[in-house]
Amino acid sequence: MISHVMAKAHAGDLWITIQTHPNIVDIAVLLDLAGIIITEDKQIDPATIEKAQSEQVPILTTAKTTFTTAGELFRQGLPGVDEG
Amino acid sequence: MEERRQLTRVEELTYEVKIEQVMTTDVLTVTPETMMSEAKELLRNRRISGMPVVEKGRLAGVISTEDIITTLELGKDVAVREKIGHPVRTCFADEPLAQAIRRFDMYGYGRYPVVNRRGRLVDIITQGDIIHGLLRALEADYHEEETLKHEASYLLEHVDSERTRLFLSYRVRARDFVHAGDAARQIKRALVRLGAHPQAVRRMAIATFEAETNIIIHSNGGRIAVLIQPSAIRVRATDTGPGIPDVDLAMQPGFSTAPDWVREMGFGSGMGLANIRRCASTMHLASIPGRKTCLEYTVIPEKSIALREQLTRSQNDFTRNRRPIIANGKDRPAQIDEPG
Numbered sequence: 001m002i003s004h005v006m007a008k009a010h011a012g013d014l015w016i017t018i019q020t021h022p023n024i025v026d027i028a029v030l031l032d033l034a035g036i037i038i039t040e041d042k043q044i045d046p047a048t049i050e051k052a053q054s055e056q057v058p059i060l061t062t063a064k065t066t067f068t069t070a071g072e073l074f075r076q077g078l079p080g081v082d083e084g
Numbered sequence: 085m086e087e088r089r090q091l092t093r094v095e096e097l098t099y100e101v102k103i104e105q106v107m108t109t110d111v112l113t114v115t116p117e118t119m120m121s122e123a124k125e126l127l128r129n130r131r132i133s134g135m136p137v138v139e140k141g142r143l144a145g146v147i148s149t150e151d152i153i154t155t156l157e158l159g160k161d162v163a164v165r166e167k168i169g170h171p172v173r174t175c176f177a178d179e180p181l182a183q184a185i186r187r188f189d190m191y192g193y194g195r196y197p198v199v200n201r202r203g204r205l206v207d208i209i210t211q212g213d214i215i216h217g218l219l220r221a222l223e224a225d226y227h228e229e230e231t232l233k234h235e236a237s238y239l240l241e242h243v244d245s246e247r248t249r250l251f252l253s254y255r256v257r258a259r260d261f262v263h264a265g266d267a268a269r270q271i272k273r274a275l276v277r278l279g280a281h282p283q284a285v286r287r288m289a290i291a292t293f294e295a296e297t298n299i300i301i302h303s304n305g306g307r308i309a310v311l312i313q314p315s316a317i318r319v320r321a322t323d324t325g326p327g328i329p330d331v332d333l334a335m336q337p338g339f340s341t342a343p344d345w346v347r348e349m350g351f352g353s354g355m356g357l358a359n360i361r362r363c364a365s366t367m368h369l370a371s372i373p374g375r376k377t378c379l380e381y382t383v384i385p386e387k388s389i390a391l392r393e394q395l396t397r398s399q400n401d402f403t404r405n406r407r408p409i410i411a412n413g414k415d416r417p418a419q420i421d422e423p424g
Contacts, residue, residue, distance in 0.1 A: 007290075
């Protein structure tokens with residue numbers, strides 16, 4: 001949920017989510033996130049892409065699930081927010 | 085219409101820096117009675133290309149290597165007086181550098197004597213002096229900027245006034261999720277530009293986003309007002325609508341009254357007010373059920389923590405009967421971690 005991201009994310013973090021509405025870009029801007037990964041090849045709202053372009057927030061997509069995406073990044077040596 | 089040219093910082097500096105700030109001190113002079121052969125030795129020993137000629141404290145002319153060469157061509161030594169027939173162009177010490185640059189452009193001499201307003205020679209200025217002077221000024225500029233960047237907070241402190249306050253106001257519409265976060269984002273940007281510390285900016289961004297989405301989700305619309313002062317950033321988020329029947333219950337993390345469709349969008353987790361409390365230095369929430377809600381919170385830049393108690397006492401009438409909620413119940417506001 002969005003408030004949990006607000007509470008946990010640090011500046012420079014990468015956010016993996018299944019959410020696609022334009023507000024995810026606001027979150028990324030407010031928290032200075034490095035970018036957003038949208039999983040399961042979910043159709044992204046055109047308004048979200050437009051906002052991401054104007055706010056310069058990179059959005060990456062993947063066909064994999066959120067769990068697998070996080071797992072792969074973790075295996076590559078990227079720690080999660082819990083690792084601090 | 086003529087296009088207006090962008091003024092560079094260097095050009096700006098040529099108006100800020102005065103000639104007397106860049107000129108060479110300890111200027112070497114000769115008198116009209118000095119022989120050219122002697123002047124030649126002085127120029128050679130000092131490795132300079134010209135000298136002012138002074139007679140009884142007053143500037144009589146300038147002598148340059150060019151004059152020496154023409155004298156040598158004549159094959160006989162003469163006094164400096166013979167070579168300074170032309171009128172001397174000078175600069176005033178208190179003029180801006182731009183004035184000297186204009187003279188160099190117009191007349192092409194290698195140096196100009198600098199005189200004070202009483203006509204007495206004080207120094208000489210060369211193009212090298214101008215370049216060195218501008219570089220020093222740019223360096224000072226850069227150093228000042230660097231120092232500001234590393235200070236704890238310099239929110240609005242570049243503005244000189246006895247009492248500096250900036251008021252921002254944003255309308256928030258009910259159920260307008262398309263614009264959710266706009267106010268928070270604009271406030272964040274304003275704070276960055278005004279020089280707030282990154283920690284204060286981050287705390288304000290999170291708290292304001294939560295306050296903004298609360299108005300969008302639960303109310304019939306409202307307003308977010310921000311009062312920015314060097315010592316503190318105060319926010320008042322007001323709305324009309326159903327209000328909050330039990331403020332203490334609403335404050336509990338995880339408690340939510342958001343409908344399912346809002347939760348499906350990722351909002352309404354019941355963590356909003358908890359997030360605000362965590363980020364704010366002080367927080368007050370008051371509501372008249374069935375009518376309106378008023379949330380006030382303050383973010384105090386790290387170095388202004390001493391002001392917190394005073395602020396807590398001076399909360400407005402609307403929330404006067406409420407117990408103040410202090411972040412973490414401790415003296416310091418919650419620290420939001422930044423990655424190492």
